[in-house]
Amino acid sequence: xxxxxxxxxxxxxxxxxxxxxxxxxxxxxxxxxxxxxxxxxxxxxxxxxxxxxxxxxxxxxxxxxxxxxxxxxxxxxxxxxxxxxxxxxxxxxxxxxxxxxxxxx
Numbered sequence: 001x002x003x004x005x006x007x008x009x010x011x012x013x014x015x016x017x018x019x020x021x022x023x024x025x026x027x028x029x030x031x032x033x034x035x036x037x038x039x040x041x042x043x044x045x046x047x048x049x050x051x052x053x054x055x056x057x058x059x060x061x062x063x064x065x066x067x068x069x070x071x072x073x074x075x076x077x078x079x080x081x082x083x084x085x086x087x088x089x090x091x092x093x094x095x096x097x098x099x100x101x102x103x104x105x
Contacts, residue, residue, distance in 0.1 A: 003029050044073065044080035053086075054093060064089075 005025040064070045072079040
């Protein structure tokens with residue numbers, strides 16, 4: 001028998017509700033005689049995924065990584081971008097593009 005509980009960052013925003021969910025899950029596991037393992041995943045994106053979401057080329061993302069504008073984590077010899085870093089960069093990038101376009105109007 002396998003039980004699973006997955007909480008996203010949005011679920012964790014409401015701490016009281018998240019705590020209730022975790023406690024209910026632990027009670028259910030206890031009643032089933034199951035062991036419980038708690039882990040946390042930090043979701044990552046590839047440079048290709050970031051480029052696709054922003055509508056730019058892969059080399060553009062590579063240049064931004066090399067310039068230090070987009071922080072990455074090395075997994076082996078591969079770059080991985082934490083979702084939180086992508087969200088930060090996306091906001092800054094959109095602001096940068098809006099400023100550049102504002103000059104045209």
